[in-house]
Amino acid sequence: MPNTRSEGAMKEEDQTPTDPVQLMMAMMKEMKEEAKKREDQLMRQLQEQAQDFAAALQTNRGNAGGSTKSKKMDVPVLKCPEDINLADFRDWQQRFADYTEVQKIMEECTLSGRQSLLRSGLDPAWTKLWSTGILEIDDRKDDINDIIKKILHYIREHRNPLLDRKEFLERNQHAGESIDVYYSALKSIDESCGYDVNPTCKVCDDACGHGDELQQERLRDRLICGLKDQAIQQKVLAIPFKDLTLKKALEVCRVEAASKETQASLNKSERQVNRLKERSSYKKGKIDNNPLSKSAQKADERCSNCGRKKHQKPDQCWARDKDCNNCGKTGHLKHMCRSEPKKEVNRMTIGQVKTSDDLVKITAKIGNADHQEVEWLPDTGAECDVITADCLKKVGTKVKDLRKDKAELCGPDQGRLKSLGKVTATLEREGMKYKTELHVLEKGTGPILSKAGCIALGLIPTGWPHVVNKLSLSSPDEGNGVDMLLKSQSAASIREQLFQEFPEVFPPDDEVLPLKPMKGPPMKIELLPGTSPIRRYRCNTIPLHWQDKVKAHLETMVQKQIIERVPQGEAPEWLFSMVVVPKAGTDEPRVTVDFSPLNPFVKRPMYPCRVPAEEVAQIPPGMTHFTVLDGRHGYWQVLLDKPSSKIMTFNTPWGMFRYLRNAMGLISAGDEFNRRGDDAIAGIPNVKKIVEDIIIYDKDEDTHLQRVKEVIQRCDEHGITLGRRKSTIAEPSVTWCGYRISKDGYTANPGLVDALTKFPVPKNRTDVRSFCGLVQQFEALSADLTGLLEPIRALLPARSAFVWEGLQQQAFEKTIAELTSPRVLTQFRPGANLRLETDASQRFGLGFALYQEEGKVWKILRVGSRTLAPAETRYSVTEIELQGVVWATKKLKFYLRGKAFEVIVDHKPIVSIINHKALDEIETPRIQRMKEKINMYLATAIWRPGVKHTVADAFSRYPVSEPTEDDLEGDEEMEKSVKLTLNAVSLQDPKLEEVRLKTETDPVLLKLKEVIVDGFPEHKANLDTELRDYWGIRDKLSIVDGLIMYGSNRIVIPTSLRRQVLDELHAAHQGRERMLQLARQSVHWPRIHEDLSNLSKGCDDCATHKASQAKEPLVQDEQPSRPGEAVAADLFFMKGVSTSSSRTSTVAGQKSTIVERAASTPRTWRKP
Secondary structure, three states: HHHHHHHHHHHHHHHHOOHHHHHHHHHHHHHHHHHHHHHHHHHHHHHHHHHHHHOOOOOOOOOEEEOOOOOOOOOEEEOOOOOOOOHHHHHHHHHHHHHHHHHOOOOOOOOHHHHHHHOOOOOHHHHHHHOOOOOOOOOOOOOOOHHHHHHHHHHHHHHOOOHHHHHHHHHOOOOOOOOHHHHHHHHHHHHOOOOOOOOOOOOOOOOOHHHHHHHHHHHHHHHHHHOOHHHHHHHOOOOHHHOHHHHHHHHHHHHHHHHHHHHHHHHHHHHHHHHHHHHHHHHHHHHOOOOOOOOHHOOOOOOOOHHHHHHHHOHHHHOOOOOOOOOOEOOHHHOOOOOOOOOOOOOOOOOOOOOOOOOOOEEEEEOOOEEEEEEEEEEOOOOOOOOHHHHHHHHHHHHHHHHOOOOOOOOOOOOOOOOOEEEEEEEEEEOOEEEEEEEEEEEOOOOEEOOHHHOOOOOOOOOOOOOOOEEEOOOOOOOOOOOOOOOOOHHHHHHHHHHHOOOOOOOOOOOOOOOOOOOOOEEEEEEEOOOOOOOOOOOOOHHHHHHHHHHHHHHHHHOOOEEEOOOOOOOOOOOEEEEEEEEEOOEEEEEEOOOOHHHHHHHOOOOOOOOOOHHHHHOOOOOOEEEEHHHOOHHHOOEEEEEEEEEEEEEEEOOEEEEEOOOOOOOOOOHHHHHHHHOOHHHHOOOEEEEEEEEEEEEEEEHHHHHHHHHHHHHHHHOEEEEEEEEEEOOOOOOEEOOEEEEEEEOHHHHHHHHHHHHOOOOOOOHHHHHHHHHHHHOOOOOHHHHHHHHHOOOOOOOOOOOHHHHHHHHHHHHHHHOOOOEOOOOOOOOOOOOEEEEOOOOOOOEEEEEEEEEEEEEEEEEEEEEEEHHHHHOOOOHHHHHHHHHHHOOOHHHHHOOEEEEEEHHHHHHHHHHOOOOHHHOOOHHHHHHHHHHHOOEEEEEEHHHHHHHHHHHHHHHOOOOOOOOOOHHHHHHHHHHHHHHHHHHHHOOOOOOHHHHOOOHHHHHHHHHHHOOOOHHHOOOHEEEEEEEEHHHHHEEEEEEEOOOOOOOEOHHHHHHHHHHHHHHHOHHHHHHHHHHHOOOOOOOOOOOOOHHHHOOOHHHHOOOOOOOOOOOOOOOOOOOOOOOOOOOOOOEEOOOOEEEEEEEOOOOOOEEEEEEEEEEEEEEE
């Protein structure tokens, strides 16, 4: 019997059609059956809809005791007058008429009832116009049709037809929109444009119908121009213009669209036939190749994963955790893979065999690796920059550090290339920099530089392969005598030549500042009346590894006349504390001074600062060449007068110094610098300046280059220093002060609202809850948000299934569009109150929202979010929250500098750090560095509970951008600062590596590391019991170099090493207090105080060395200068009872200065 069943099965398999005609017939049969099923399902749906419609036609009164219920329908609502157009009005009018017809209300209601019905279908703004008499409606006479005509008349009078005509000219076919739907939308808009339907013909002098022809021509032209499918558009344009009518265009569009749909359906059917054919061949081949019976096959079965003899249990297979080298999936080996082998492209064809002369040596900083020289092959045919995995390892970057690469790469032969990921890199050549995303290939010929990289690094001209004319640049008064850039061929080479010609204006990055001060009288610091001098004698501790560098840096500043030593013996009236932080971009320390105690008593000059929005509005459109110059360390270019210099005195471990120049951190520093900088470039046309950012714009290239040189010469004359890195020369478009500027005009930098426009689509209920919480904060600004969000809110209940469909996606897109509309967003207005909300998520990123007060409401001005950098994931809670404030203020510096504003946070320690603590009161170097960056702003921190901090919280949990190089500037130096401090306090401990290794094996500390990275819960009860001892210090815990740090210098010791550390602290037998003092300098673990106390109490040596109670010294009374000036008394008790000789004396004051009478009374005292 088994053999018979096997043969029957074989016969059934042999009946599978193999002839193509038979396969097609079988496929057509299946398609007919599927079509029949769909037709039956559609008929059932139509029947249900017909039944619902029939129920809706029943009257609301019901009959037969109300056995038939009418279907409830909502009244269509007319939009508010500000948002309505004629097309929307006609649509509402039709829907309202259908509603009244279905409900059969018009026949039964009175005049007042019908008016009430109409009011229920109007926006509150329309009812207000009705009640105030603006619509001129007579409630006693006007019926619904009369009122609707008056509303239409009001719309026609108050809406400019140019708005509808503009919408008509800009209306294009949307993705997925059919030709008929597109045409009907165009016709609806055209009817609202105010064109005469039958204008008087100039030829016939009569309403001859030529107006209809004009309308058809408008619709035809807009229909063709707005087609999304270029192939269909090409077919329509192939028709001779004299024969191209609206009707003909619609016919061609419909036929072409239908043919494309039919072709796609046929292709789909063909693919299904091929799949059926492949499936049949596979089954047939399986039978032919396995003629054995099932019992015989079972005896020879092999494991389908590893190919060896079949295992008794699936988990016994050794290949269960192996990755397949063919398909990449886990659980089987390559030779047992059922997937088709992939065709790999192991090399890229460049065209010719490369030689050593073809390669270019370029300094590259790839990922976190240091700068290294790499040989690149320039390839102007490449669209992206690539590097191989082998070369990536040589420069010190690991493959595991790569980010996911979603791009599809292919070689010159169109073969696909396997990308392992991508990494950010900065390439430098002869002073020119090029930042790019390197795509890492598993195999290839070596690093390849794209065309864009070749242009950016000056290897080929900008217009390559077009002919480039020589650029000449000379001053207007020099004529043809001086051609500074005669042979330049690109903006990059012009930029480099300007750097070489003006070395004092563009100093190298590793140089502090030139000695030449800015032109003008010395700066004077004016103090408020009655101000008393402030002295801070505390000298901050400097890490041991930095002491020599800081001392040398101070000497360099003395030589450059930035500061000077205070003469020995001179006692300064003013004294502030020096704070040393890492210098951005280098390993050198940076010297700063905390002037925050001085700022409240300084009288600001209040120099007016220009507003970016007003400045960019004055740049006329049509400009084609833009140059942006960025100031560098401008404050040090302003001299101080002698009295002001004495105020700016600070102390160091090597003596006291005072500034001779203006310094960062002083409240009036920016006003003085802005005034002098504006005076320096005054009178040059087509130049704008805000703080230290300058923009130059022109239409003509030669004129623009001459003007750029004139501005740089002015800066040279006035001693203004500019930075190299952020300066761009003669570009067609630039970003300046938060705006993107080009020949088409200016737009707000889209990156400042990307956090809204690119908000990710919710994927689960948690995401939906965060998004709804974000939108809820702005429902008071837009009445449409509540209705738009309703389909998404329906996914919140736990009992409902989470299914994200087209309805939710449409609601999500409309909600995002509404959030970015003028009803929610606003434009910057000088003088308005500002409020900044920031938040940070240790698992996701940073987010902020800047609000501006408009009347009694707060509207969004700018928003932003980004992911965390690798170093930031190891920050403590306080550090990452403060980093969110620093990043937000840096992004919004053009709006916040010189303006008092509030910072709303949901982490209480931030309030104390920003509002109260000085730099020298902060122990952690990283927080100290962040505090220094915030000091330049007039910020006041306010705490808000996390449950109400929904907007910034949503942005931080769902970041849309990655950190840029400018965002991370200085973060690496802060990380190095913490490591240097760690090494400075641990020089005497040779077992630091042992502590690091034990930390990695301690189960409690491993959990603690995870909690530090992911964030502590809101309540202590939700924390693991083993970690609750760390709850009180959670804000001060961070991870540095594999160690858990408490504060800036205390290492959390693992359990296995605590006894050893106790013995080392106890070795000198100095007692409990001294051991605690030593422990506070380097180590920490929970209950360390109890451990040290118990150790000290049980030690005889500690008790021996413990100081006993010493006799108190005799206190001498002052000698009286006259009789009766002082009275002394003593009282002695014996067992609680005074002796018989003890007496109490009563002294009575007399007119005379001599005591004339003293009465003594024996009295018995008992101790109470």
